Amino acid sequence: MPVVLTLSALVIRDAGGRLLLVRKRGTSKFMQPGGKLEPGETFAAAAVRELEEELGIRVPEPELQDLGRWYGPAANEAGTVIDAGIFACGLPQPPVAAAEIEELLWLHPAEAAGRTDLAPLLTEHILPLLAESETWAEHG
Known part of the structure; x- marks a missing residue:
């Protein structure tokens, strides 16, 4: 039975459509900002706190x-799955890497193909979700 991590993740895009990704210290995968819920915390409250x-x-x-x-599947922990609450939000000011964040990356979805340093949540769910919403917007 895999370990389940319950967490919140944030989808943040700039005016050019690029996604803000982070890489945590000691890891190799870029992912959305966010993190694990504290006891009694809601997904939304965790997203606000982690941001x-x-x-x-x-x-x-x-x-x-x-x-x-x-x-x-979790990005950096073998045998672990995530239960992620996902939120989008604007960016009222420039981000600054703090806490466990080692690196920030702005990545356009079109540049994601072939990269091996992206988290499964991004490649398996968020990028397809964005592609689907943009397809609907183009044909709406």
Whole structure:
């Protein structure tokens, strides 16, 4: 039976459509900002807390757009799956790597193909979700 990590992840895009990704210290995969829920914490509250801890950015909980949940393999922990609450939000100021964040990366979805340093949540769920929403927007 795999270990399950319950966490929140944030989808943050700039005006050019690039995604803000982070790489945590001691890991090799880029992923959305976010992290594990503390006891009694909601997915949204964890997203707000993690955004401030990791990037120094305050976004009020009502400004989060709920994009649903995803279950799948963890990026940096073998035999572990994640139960992720996913949110989108704007970026009121430039992010600054803090806490356990080693590196920030702005990546356009079109540049993701073939990369081996991206987390499964990004490659298996978020990028397809963005592609689907952009396809609908183009044909809407």
